Amino acid sequence: MGPVLSSTPINIYLIWYGRWANSQKLLIKDFLNSISPTTVAAKPSVSDWWRTVSLYTDQTGANVSRSMLIAGEYSDSAYSHGNGLTRLTIQQVIASAVKSAPFPVDHKNGIYLILTSQDVTMQDFCRAVCGFHYFTFPSMVGYTLPYAWVGNSGKQCPEVCAYPFAVPGYMGGGGPGSLKPPNGDVGLEGMISVIGHELAELSSNPLVNAWYAGEDPTAPTEIGDLCEGLYGTGGGGGYIGQVMRDRQGKTFNLNGRRGRKFLVQWIWSPELKACSGPNALD
Template identity: 60%
Template sequence: MCQSSSLPRFPAPPSTAVLSLILILSLTTLVAGWRPWPPSGNNRFNLSDYTYGDSKKYEGSSEFIKLKYHMGPVLTSNITVHTIWYGRWERNQKKIIREFINSISAVHSKSPSIAGWWRTVQLYTDQTGSNISNSVQLGQEKNDRFYSHGKSLTRLSVQSVIKSAITARTKPLPINPRSGLYLLLTSEDVFVQDFCTSVCGFHYFTFPSLVGYTLPYAWVGNSAKLCPGQCAYPFAVPAFIPNRKPFKSPNGDVGVDGMISVIGHELAELATNPLANAWYAGQDPSFPVEIADLCEGIYGTGGGGAYMGQVMDARDGATYNMNGIRRRFLVQWVWNHILNYCTGPNALDQ
C-alpha cells in the first residue's frame, strides 16, 4: 500500500481515511487487518478438494470495487531494482531475495511461476496503452552494515537512507527516476516507524526537497525478531493464537520467506502506481487501495475470509505457491482489473 501498510497486521486506531478503507473492504470477501489464518488440517494442493465453478474462480471479486486509472505514469520501461541492505545480512538471506527478484522475468521457470504472477501486473497500462514492462532485473546494491541512520528509523529517515545511498562517495547507487525502483531492506534488529503495529512494508516516492529527486521506493523489514507472527505469517504464528502450528518456510528462513510476499506486494504496486496518481481504488490518493491491497491474504483458489486458498506442499513439507528459478516462494495474488478479481498462476481453474 502506498505510504501505508503492505500486509498490515494490527492497525492503529482508525482515522477517517482508515474508516473509508474499512468500508471499501467490508463490501468484499477480503481481509485487510492481517493475513488470514489458514484452516486446520492438510493444506495440500489437491484438485479433488474443489469443483470448478464461479464461486471458486472469482476470488475476492466484487462489483463494489472500482479500481481506476488516474492518468499518472506506470513503469513501462525495463524495471531495475536497486537494493539497499541496511544492517547486517547473511549471504544466504541476500541470495533468497535476489533470486525472487530475478525470477520475475524468468519466463522458463517451472509453472506455477513468479513470472506467471507478474503477467497479471503487466496487464496494466498507461494513457498511451503501453503495458508495464515484463523486464524486471536487479540493479546495483548498497550495503549499510553500520546502521548509518541508527537502528530506529522514521518514514522520513527512510528517505534519508536512500539519499545516503545515491550520494555516497564510493559506489553510489545510480539515479534513475523513470525506470529505477529503490528497495530498502532492513535487518531483523532494525525498527521502522509503525513496523509490527500497522505495517510490514510500504512504498512511496522520495521528496525532492529531502533527497533531491523524485524516486519510487519501497521499504520492507525483516520481522524475525520483532514480530514474526504478524509479518512472517504463516511461517510464524502470533502467541495469542493457541494450538496453531506454523507452516514450514520454503527457503529455511522464516523472516526472509515472510519478506518475500511483502516485497512482491510492494513491487507490484510500485509498477502500477509509482507516484500515487495511476492505478488505485478510492477517492483519496494519499490513502489509495492498490492492486495488491485488494488481494490481501489470498494465495490460491478459494482464498478469502479466513482462508488463504489452495497452496502446495513440497516434499520436505514446506508451503509455497509459486516457483522461481531454483527456489519456491509463497506470494500473495494481485488484482486483475480486466477480469475484476484476484488471480495468480497457481489458480486451479485456469
C-alpha cells in the same frame, strides 16, 4: 491517471540496511531475478505471477514491464541512520546511497528497494505496516525517485508480517504456524511476499496517482492490499487458498530460478476483477 513503470527493464536498486548474511541476500535476489519472463522455472512460476501486474497500463496503453533487473546494490551495514528509522529518515538512507558512487540516480526506469534487517525498527512497523512504498522528496534527496521499504519481521512480529508461517495468538498461535516456509526462514519468507506486494503496487502506482481504489490517494487501497491473505484458489475468510507442499511438507505457490520455491500473495487482476495468481490464469 498517472504513470506506471512501463520502461523495460525495471531497474531495481537494492539498499541493504543493517547486517545481512550472504545467504539471505541470495534468497531475496533469486526471487527478484525470477520475475522476468526469460527465467527458467517450473510452473506456476514467479514470472507467471507477475503477469497479472503487467496487465496494468498507463493512459497511452503501455503495460507495466514484465522484465526486472537488479541494476545496483548498496550496503549500509554501519546503520548510518541508527537502528530506529522513520518514513522521513528512510529517505535520508536513500540520499546517502545515491551520493555513493557507483550507485546511480535512475529517473527513467529505476526503483529503490530498501530492506532492513531484523534488528532495525521502523515507524508503524508491525502495528500498521509490513512494508510501504512512496517517492522521495527533492528537498531531502535531490530527486523524485519511486521507492519501497520492507523489513525483516523475524524477531519483531512474525505473526503479523510473516503470516501464514507464523500465526497470531487470536488464531491459536503466537509463534510458528503449521505451514513450513519453503526456504526455512520464517522472517525472510514473509519478507519476500511483502516485497512482491510492494513491487506490484509500486509498479502500478509509482507516484500514487495511477491505480488505486477509494477516493483518497493519500490513503489508497492498492492492487496488493485488495488481496492480503490470499495465496491460492478458494481463499477467503481466513483460509489462504489451495497451495502446494513439497516432499518435506514445505508450503509454496510459486517456483523460481535455481529450483527455488516461494509463497507469495495474489494480486488484484484488472481483467478478472478479482484476486488472481498463476493457477487462476492458466
